[in-house]
Amino acid sequence: MDDKTTYYSRRQFLKKNSILGAGAFMSAGLAPTLLKGFAGSSDTPAILNGSAVRTAGWPEWPQWRPEHDEERFLDVVRSGVWSRAGTVTEFEETWAETVGAKRCLTTVNGTNALICSLANLDIGGGDEVIIPPYTFIACPQAVLMNGAIPIFVDTDPETFQIDVNKIEDQITERTKAIMPVHIGGNPADMIRIMEIAEKHDLYVVEDACQAWLGEINNKQVGTFGDAGCYSFQNSKNLPIGEGGAIVSDNDEFMDKCYSYHNFGNPYGSVTGEPGSGTLRLGTKLRLTEYQAAIGLAMLKRFEEETQLRNENAQYLTEQLEQIPGIIPHKLYDHVTRSAYHLYLFRFKKEEFEGLNKHQFRQALVAEGIPVSPGYGKLNKMPYLNDAFHSKNFKQMYPEEMLDIDLYNERNHCPENDRLCDEEAMWFTQNILISKRSDLDEIVESISKIQKHAGEIKKHLEA
Numbered sequence: 534m535d536d537k538t539t540y541y542s543r544r545q546f547l548k549k550n551s552i553l554g555a556g557a558f559m560s561a562g563l564a565p566t567l568l569k570g571f572a573g574s575s576d577t578p579a580i581l582n583g584s585a586v587r588t589a590g591w592p593e594w595p596q597w598r599p600e601h602d603e604e605r606f607l608d609v610v611r612s613g614v615w616s617r618a619g620t621v622t623e624f625e626e627t628w629a630e631t632v633g634a635k636r637c638l639t640t641v642n643g644t645n646a647l648i649c650s651l652a653n654l655d656i657g658g659g660d661e662v663i664i665p666p667y668t669f670i671a672c673p674q675a676v677l678m679n680g681a682i683p684i685f686v687d688t689d690p691e692t693f694q695i696d697v698n699k700i701e702d703q704i705t706e707r708t709k710a711i712m713p714v715h716i717g718g719n720p721a722d723m724i725r726i727m728e729i730a731e732k733h734d735l736y737v738v739e740d741a742c743q744a745w746l747g748e749i750n751n752k753q754v755g756t757f758g759d760a761g762c763y764s765f766q767n768s769k770n771l772p773i774g775e776g777g778a779i780v781s782d783n784d785e786f787m788d789k790c791y792s793y794h795n796f797g798n799p800y801g802s803v804t805g806e807p808g809s810g811t812l813r814l815g816t817k818l819r820l821t822e823y824q825a826a827i828g829l830a831m832l833k834r835f836e837e838e839t840q841l842r843n844e845n846a847q848y849l850t851e852q853l854e855q856i857p858g859i860i861p862h863k864l865y866d867h868v869t870r871s872a873y874h875l876y877l878f879r880f881k882k883e884e885f886e887g888l889n890k891h892q893f894r895q896a897l898v899a900e901g902i903p904v905s906p907g908y909g910k911l912n913k914m915p916y917l918n919d920a921f922h923s924k925n926f927k928q929m930y931p932e933e934m935l936d937i938d939l940y941n942e943r944n945h946c947p948e949n950d951r952l953c954d955e956e957a958m959w960f961t962q963n964i965l966i967s968k969r970s971d972l973d974e975i976v977e978s979i980s981k982i983q984k985h986a987g988e989i990k991k992h993l994e995a
C-alpha cells in the first residue's frame with residue numbers, strides 16, 4: 534500500500550465513522566493523531582525538498598470555449614457597432630431577470646457601480662457610510678470618491694462578513710448608508726442589516742461584486758437593499774475582463790443612475806425642458822457591445838458552474854474541518870446558496886507547532902496548492918489620510934473629523950486585525966470547479982504540512 538492509498542483509506546475511515554460528527558473525534562482527542570498519519574510518514578514536504586503533492590495545475594480562468602462563446606462576439610465585432618446598443622441592453626435585461634430585480638444598468642466596472650449607486654442616493658460630503666474592513670479596496674474608495682467617509686465595523690471571524698452586532702455602535706447622525714459586502718460570495722446577514730437600516734432610516738447598497746447568484750432564503754443577494762452592485766472583472770465567476778452592474782427595483786433611482794452613467798443626459802424620469810441639454814452631474818461609465826457579448830456567452834454556463842462550486846465547497850469543508858487548526862468559513866443559517874468566489878478559511882498556528890500563516894502559505898504553495906493570504910487591513914492604510922488631506926475633504930469636514938489618530942481609534946477592528954495578520958486565507962473560485970480528487974490533494978497537502986510543521990518552521994527560520 535503506497536502512502537497515497539494509506540491517506541485515502543484513512544480519510545474514508547474517518548468519513549464512514551463521522552456519523553457521530555467530526556466533533557466526536559475531536560472531543561475524544563483522536564482526530565489529530567489520525568490526521569497526522571494521513572500523508573504517509575515518509576512523505577517529505579516539497580518545501581523541505583520533497584515532491585509536491587500536486588503537479589497538475591488548476592483550471593485556467595477565465596475560460597473561452599470558441600464553439601460556444603464566439604458566434605455572438607464575432608457578430609458584434611464584425612458589425613462595427615461597438616459602443617453601447619442592443620447587446621448591452623440584452624445583457625442588462627438578462628441579468629435583471631437572472632437575479633430577480635426589476636432593472637439593471639451596466640457600468641465600466643464594479644467600483645463605478647458602487648460610486649454611481651452612492652452618488653444617486655445623494656451620499657456625499659459630510660456623510661458617513663458603514664462598511665466592513667475585510668474586503669477589496671474598491672469599497673472604501675467608492676465612499677471617498679463621493680466625498681463621504683467610510684466607517685468600519687469589525688468582521689465576524691466565523692463568517693468573514695460584517696459583524697451585524699457591532700453596526701449600531703458606529704451609527705451617528707452623519708450615517709447615511711450601510712454598504713455590506715458579500716465577501717467571498719458568501720452572503721452577509723442581510724436580514725439583520727435590513728432591520729438595522731430600517732430602524733435608523735439608512736440606505737443599503739449591497740456590494741455583491743463577488744456574489745452573483747448568492748441567496749438568502751432563496752432570494753438573491755443584491756436585491757435586498759436599495760441597490761446591488763456586481764463586478765465582471767477578469768478573475769470573477771462571471772468574467773468579462775472589466776464590467777459592472779447595478780440592480781434595483783426603484784425606477785427613479787435607476788433612471789438617475791442611467792443618466793449619471795451617460796454624462797447626466799436625460800433618461801426616463803430624468804427629464805427637462807425640451808432642448809435644455811444635459812440635466813445632471815454625470816460621467817461616462819458605459820459598457821461596450823463586445824463586452825456584453827462576452828457576458829452573454831459566460832452566462833450560459835453560469836448556473837451550472839455556481840452549482841458545482843457550491844457542491845465542491847461543501848465537500849472541501851467536510852474534509853478540511855477534520856484537520857485541527859483549519860477552520861472553514863461558516864455560512865449564516867438562512868443562506869440557501871453562496872456564489873463561492875473565494876473559499877475562505879482560518880488557520881490556527883497553535884495546531885501547526887507555531888508555524889505562522891505566511892510560512893504555512895509558503896509550504897502549501899510549494900505543494901502545488903495556490904492559497905492567498907487574503908486582504909490587508911483596509912481601515913489602516915495610507916489612502917485614508919491622503920483623502921483627509923485633500924482640498925475637497927478639508928472644505929467638507931471639521932478638522933477633528935479628519936484627524937487620522939481619532940479616526941483610527943474609532944475604526945479599530947481587532948477581530949479583523951487578527952484575521953489579516955494571522956488567520957485568514959483563501960482559495961480562489963477556479964479551484965472549486967476541479968474534480969473531487971483534486972480537492973483531496975489540498976487536504977493531503979495540508980495534512981502533510983501539519984505533520985512536519987516543526988521541521989518546516991525551523992527550516993524557514995534558519
Ligand SMILES: Cc1ncc(COP(=O)(O)O)c(C=O)c1O
Binds near residue numbers: 742764
Ligand atoms: C468586494 C468587491 N467590491 C468591489 C470590487 C470592484 O470591482 P471592479 O474590479 O470590477 O471595479 C471588487 C472587485 O474585485 C470586489 O471584489
